[in-house]
Structure formats: structure tokens, C-alpha cells
Amino acid sequence: MEERNFSDISYEQYLNENKLMGSRCKKCGVLYTPPRALCIKCYSSEMEWVEMKGDGKLSAFTCIAVGPPFMIDEGYDRNHLYCVGVVELDEGTRVDARIEGVDTNKPDTIKVGMPVSVEFLHRGEGEELMTYLAFKPA
């Protein structure tokens, strides 16, 4: 795999390319998502990129009625809630993500533990392109 810094900037560039990437410590084998440049278990900085399959289960979630400005700009408000959550990937690590394809008006129907798969939500174009990591029910 090509040389990129093990940084948040690289993590987000990969998201723009529809890739959910983590880093693995070459010395002790611990896997991190988002990537880390320094292994906090053995303190080695010999890392390698690993692409996640994009499958996992929903560890926890919330449906937000009062969001930050960039979510309000997307049309979310007290009557249009959005869901965000924590996903435990099949590889064993966790990521924070938007959760799509669920009924935010009926949060009781959204189940902790349900299988989910990755989706990349692109916003903007060219230099302005940014990508939200998202998951939807599998």
C-alpha cells in the first residue's frame, strides 16, 4: 500500500475514496480505527495500513433533534432527527458514524447489536469534497 501519514487527514482522504482504513502495529499486531501513528500498547511507530471490510454491529446510537449548524444545513431539525452511533467493526475496533436507513421517529425500533454495513456520504466536490462515514442496516 502507498505511503501516507498515519493521520486523521489521511483517514479522511481515504473516506473520500470510499475506503475505511485503520492502522496496524507491525510489531505487536494491534489494530486501530481511526489510524494511529504510534502504537499505544507497545509504543512502536512501525505501522501499516489495513482496509476494513465495512461490516459490524451497532454498539450504541442516539437520535438528535438539536444538531450543529452543518447538520441543520442538511435539513435536520426537531421534526427531522438524524441518527449517529458507535459501530463495532467485525475486525474488533470501533468507529463513530452517521447511521442511515433507520426510523429516527421511532428510536425503539433501532436495535443495539443489529448488523450494519458501511456507506460513504459524499458532500461537496473537488477541493471541497468531504465524506461522512456512515452505516446502514445490513
Place this chain on the structure above:
Amino acid sequence: MLKKRKLGRGVAVVGAGMSRFGMFKDMDSKDLFVEAFREMLLSVDKGVDPNEIEALYLGNFSNDFFMHQAHWAPIISDLIGVTPKPATRTEGACASSALSFREGVFAIASGFYDMVLVGGVEEMSKCSTAEVAEGLALATVPYEGKVGFTFPGVFGVIGTSYFAKYGASREHLMNVTIKSHNNAPLNPKAQIPYSVRDLMNAKIERIKQKGRPLPQWKDEKDFLRDPSANPVVAWPMNLYDCCPISDGASCMLLVAEDIAKNFTDKPLYVAGIGQGSGRGFHAAKSLTSFEATINAAEEAYGMSGLKPEDIQFAEVHDCFSIAEIIHTEDLGFFKPGEGYKAVEEGLTRLDGPKPINTSGGLKSKGHPVGATGTSQLFEVWKQLRNEAGKRQVPNKNLRFGAAHNLGGTGGTCTFTILERR
């Protein structure tokens, strides 16, 4: 695994003051700090010459963001006559003034100073709700903030995780809200000094005056179940699960233990002091516990030689209802997964065996974030000195009380145990 930590020399609290908490149009945070400082001076039983104060440590989360004015410590220092002595700001999000307390303790314990003022201040009510939400979200973890997490959202996630793990529900969170609001009317400084029943009845009265159809709420929980009265903010956090937007200030006077009796016959002593750091959900050990709290508790228990059962009452950081439950478990008051049952059984009520948030908590006392840490310790001061008035814990032999303060989404937590000898 507990390391036995100790201070270089003992530190005592000999004075404490707190402004009213609320939303003030005619006062800014400087005025509120002066109000707290004046009360602190009057609280020193044998009097104190303010010229003896050698340094100020001031907790403030984000006057820069909320009021577009940074560098608040020297400005406040001048207003209370401490200038030109050192004035240092501490920032740990909502735990900012617990950090100022801690820095003051270390400054005295090291032998460098004999008397310092510690405290905190925040002014939030002149911002819109959206601006406050944006300001607070500056203290979330970047990966969380970027996908749209808000502060209530972070605690919403903790809520759904806790529910799934232990079988609790929103009904149990309501018990926390009702309990805290029952204490608030007994606290003259509380921002919302009303029980949930009072608030429900007031709402019925307003509806009656407008001539609209009357709601059929049987009791407080029925009221809290109604989304028209208690709308979702970040499910399962509804309006009454969230603390309000507040302005306020608080401060305490710390001195070396060996001179404490010069100022009062009833000083309180720092028995244990702990702090920890935490991380975002992607790396946290658990979604139903705060690593930072556990580390802070280990430090404080290790230093004091005390156990959770020795702490007779505590203020814990109930920025959201679920948070109070989690903290009482992390601090060892109740086993993991049993905190919600303890509230249901009334164990944490003012007259229960382990009173929690006798002040009304952040939920009803108010949460001017930078002022909260030392305001929690102010409550411990009042209770241990038997000066808490109508909300005095009935136990007549109070010796140990504690305060737990949380910053951000658990990035900074502190636990401070005070002792009356």
C-alpha cells in the same frame, strides 16, 4: 493497584462562596465572580485580610467562545484586588474549576504558597441555544463532532448502550430527574428551584389560562413521558434529562493546614484528590463507564485510604440524567448496572443512605460550566459544616463528602474528598 499518593503538606478549605446560578441579563460573569468572592470573605469565620491571598487559579471553559473575550483570569484578579499576584486560568471543559482547585492544592502542598484563591466562572446565557451547543461541542472528541454528535448526543449513546447492557429504560432516567428537582427548591441559589410536580402544575396553569384542552397527566412521570412537555433533544435524552444553560461563579479559599485554625474552628481538609483523562468512543474501554472517573477515584481513594462506602454524600456531574447513574457506579457507590436501581429504590435521595446531588445537581442548580467544579465543592463545604439549611443531610455525623466533576465527554474527570475532623 492503588498507589498511595500524598500531599507534601496538608491543605485546608477555610472559606467558600458561590453566586446565584441562572440566566442574568443585568450581570456578566465578572459581576458574578465578585458576588461569589464577597460571600467567600464573609464565610471565613475569624476573618481574612484579602491581601494575604498569594495567587488566583480560575477555571473557565470558554469565555473566548461564549463572550469573545479571552484571558479572563487577570481581569477578574484585578476586580477582587489580587493583582499583581499571579492569576492563572485552568481549562478542562466542564471540569475547569475542579482543576483550579487541584492546582491550588498542589501550590500549597508544595510549600510555595500558604494561601490561594481557587474558583471558576462562566457566562453562557447571552448566546443562543445553537451557539451554546456549538461552543460545548468544541469539547467533544473530533471524530464524534465531525459526524454530528452533540453533547446530549454523546450521552444519548451512553444511554442506549447502558439500556441494552443492563435493561434500564427512560423510566429509570426520570427517577434521577425527579430526585434532583426535589432537592433544588431547598437550595436558594438553584437556577430551577422547582420540583417536577411544581413545573407540571405551572404548565397546567398556563394551559388553563390560554383556554386550551387540559392535559391528562396522572403524575410527574406521566408528564415526563409526554413529548409535548418533554421533547427529545438527543434520544434517549429529552429536555428534562439535560442541564440548563447558566451563568455563575464560585470560589474557595485554600490555606496550609497548619494555619487553618487562624481562620476558622471548622476548616475542611483535603482528604483525597484525583484526576483522570479519557478518550472518545472509538477507543474507550467501555461505553457505559468513564475511564477518567475510575482513575480519579483510584487516586483519591488511594490518597485518603477511604473506600466508596466511607463517602457519606456526594455531588456528581449530572450534566445529563444518565451521567449521574454512570458516575455513581464508576465511583464505586453502586455496582455496575445497579446505579439505576439505587435511584429507583430511593438510596440517593436527600434522606437516603447515600445522598447524591443534594444541591439539586447540575440539572436544577444550573451548570455554568467553568464554575461547576468549585460550586460542587461549595455544596460539600455547606453540608460538612452543617450549614446547608433545609437541604442539610439528616446524618448528624458527617465527616466525609466528595465531589465528582466531568469535563467534555469524559476527557477530564476529577474526584475530590473533603473531610471535617
